[in-house]
Amino acid sequence: MRPHLELLLNNFADKGIYISAYKFRRARTILDQLKLGGLKANAAKIVDPVDGVVTSSGRMDFLAKDIENIDMLEANLQELKTKDGNFRPVLRRLIEAYCETNQPDKALEYKVEWDNSGYEPAAGILSRLIGVCSANNNQQEALKLRNELKAKFPEFKMDMLKYCQLIHGAVKENKIDVALNLVDDIKECGTSTDNVERRVFFLLQNLTEEGYIEEAKQLTRKFIDCNIVNSNNNILRPVVTALMDKRDMEGALSWIQECQAKYGFMPSFHDILVRLINEGDKDMLQKAMEFSSSHHGDINMLYDMTFAFLTTSKFDEAKKIIDTPGMIARAGRLQWYSEKCLVDQMQEQMEKLVEITKDLYNCNRDNLYFSLLQLYARKEDPNKCLQIWTNMQEEEVIPSDRTLRYLANVLKSHDQPIPYEVPQIMDMSPQSGITDINGDDSNIVKLCLEGNIDQALQLINDAKENKTSLKYKTLDTVILSALKLGDVDTALKVRDIIKEFGLTVNKLTNSAIFFHYIETDNLPAAENIFEDFIAKGIQPTVRMTRALALKYEQTGNMDKINNMIDQLGDSHDEQYQLYKYVLGALLYRNELDTAFTKIKEKLSETQNGDKVGLRSFFSKMIQNELPLDKG
Structure with missing residues (x-):
């Protein structure tokens, strides 16, 4: 078979008989199936040059051809007609050239001549004609050509740009049914490009900017329902943006509600809240809050409002929300807003986020400080970067190795001294060939990274x-x-060994042990650490003090809380604000009369409700459905 096929292909090449790139691809596949891949080079010689150049690897290079001189082609065409020769290749080049020079009328004129001459249709030419007609608003001709292409080459995959041009043109001519049918066409035939989502996004964006918002909604639903694109905030956003630009906030919120119900996304919801806050539209803001709360919970709604207030520089309102009783850290939400601050270079907002979440329960402070550190680093401010290290020490936040290494790199790049030992990244795989870098210290650290704490303790x-x-x-x-x-x-054994080595266990390490005891409800052990701090004249951190006081409140242990107040002296009011735990313990014991009496006594000394803990007290009463008319 091989000699005959090789001879046939060479004869075609000698006689100037060409095939389209589309047919070359099919022939190439068949040759591979017949294990005759060596003949692909012979087949490449008969590919019509108008479709491109075949590389040595047998792939089509559609960018290799040049736009030919139209006048020369016109003259060549007339000469071949006079000699009654085969002018198919020249005719193809002319259609191609007129498409490239954006002359659809001339291209279509030669397309008619092509058909009248009885030449075999070419998928590439039809596809190019569709593109140039769509680009020049000749929608009727473009759709006619698309139907012809689909009928004659059902397996041909047209690129997404041309589909989007056709859909755009159909919408502009108020033919939404045609546009929706074209989406079905994409699903049925597929497309030759891999940037489908990007093309669809720009199609929807262009339509909404031109005022075709309802049509964009229908197309968005259709593209997602046909699984041409996945539902996500990016694809759903253009409609929201357009409605906000029209100041149709109710319509924008309605679209967001539909997106959440159907796809689980709330595109540009943050932007809606920011706009409503800036405009002072309390009614719509209330609707937005109710929607947020009903669909993803009160805590997430509070985060939505916190971030919106931060963005609009209403920092006091943001802090009030974060201080709401029962508010807990949501790592994903905090990370989202931190990244937004980084992208939008919102330094003040990021600083305030770090500040107001200082006492937020279960908040990963290292992550927030790291985001702020990145922002300062991008602004090339090494002094503020170094201040983060100081702030973390004062707050007794244990920095991660990532934070320490990042800060060290920033300081080093600005020729600043590094005030700590920089943790090293070590490859723990057997192939790494790491030996004992720093003696026993290195081996112990390696074992910790591997999670082998027992072996590390043995080396100690x-x-x-x-x-x-x-x-x-x-x-x-x-x-x-x-x-x-x-x-x-093990942690306690190593702590004792530290003391035996003549070293002092630092405050950060003791704090970490303390919080482990708190989380595991080992109150006697936590109390020992707290008492040890007091005995040594070390001031306990706010987090430690409040965490222990909260445990006492939850059991109604008034004696323990009063003892803490006595130990801390006058600082318990200004810094620790322990009085709210006294009231909480009284609520637990159902001693409401005593609680109201203490509130009156305290308010006679100060008018600051925060020092008394009124917000926390009344919130807990509401949560426990207790009467508010006492006293």
Whole structure:
């Protein structure tokens, strides 16, 4: 078979008989199936040059051809007609050239001549004609050509740009049914491009900007229902943006509600809230809040409002929401707004977010500080970057290795000293070939990274027996790693070893152990650490103090709370604000009369409701459905 096929292909090439790129692709596939791949080079010689150049690898290069001189082609065509020759290749080149030079009328004229001459249709030419007709608002001819292409080449995949041009043209001519049918066409035939979502987004954006909002809604639903694009905020956003530009906030919110109900997305909801706050539209804002609360919960609604207030620089309102009783950290929501601050370079908003979430329960402070650090670094402000390190120490936030390394790189790039030991990244795989870099310290840190705390403790005990010194940072790493794994016994053993080495356990490490006890409800152990701080004259952190007081409140232990107030002295009012826990404990014991009496006494001393804890007190009464008319 091979010799005959090779001879046939060479004869075609000698006689100037061409095939389209579309047929070449099919022939190439068949040759591969017949295990005759070596003949693809022979087949490439008979590909019509108008469709492109075939590379040595057998692939089509559609960018290799040049736009030919039209006058020369016209003259060549007339000469071939006079000689009664085969002018098909020249005719194809002329149609191609007129498409390239955006002359649809001339291109269509030669298309008619092509048909009248009885030449075989070419998918590439039809596709190009569709593109040039759509670009020049000749919608009727473009659709006619699309129907011809589909009928004659049902397997041909037209690129998405041409589909979008056809759909756009149909909408502009008020033929929404035609546009929707074209979407079905895409689903049935497929498309040759891989940037489908990008094309669809710009189609919807252009339509909404031109005022075709209702049509864009129908097309959005259709594209998603046909699985041509996945539902996401980006695809759903153009309609919201257009409605907001028209100041149709009710229509925008209605579309968001539909998107949430059908697809689980709320496109540009933050932007809606920001606009409503700026415009002071309280009624619509209330509707938006109710919608948010009903669909993804009160906590998420409060985050929506917090971020909107931050963006509009209404920081006091944002803080009031974060201070709402029962508010807890939602890592995903905080990360979203942190990234938005980074992208939009909203420095003040990011700073305020870090500030108002200081006492937010279960908040990953390191993540927030890291985002702020990135923002300062992008603005090339090493002094503010270094201030973050200071703030984290004052707040007793344990920085992650990621934060420490990032800050170190920033300081180093600005020739600033690094005030701490930079943690190293180590490859723990057997193939890495890592040896004992820094003796026992290095091996212990490696074991911690692997999660092998028992073996790390064994090396520490060996070092202790051999009277080998270890760095405090190494021992501290073991404690923190053990706590992450819930192994408090090992953490305490290493803490005792630190003391035996003559070192002092720092406040951060003791705080980490304290919070582990709080989380595991081991109050006696947590109390021991707290009492040890007081005895040594070390001021407990606000987080430690409030966490312990909350535990006492939840059991109604008035004696313990009053003892803490006595130990902390006058600072309990200004810094720790423990009085709200006293009231909370009274509520737990159902001693409402006593609680109201204490409130009156306290208000006679100060008019500051925050010091008394009124907001927290009344919120808890409402939550527990207690009467508000006491006293």
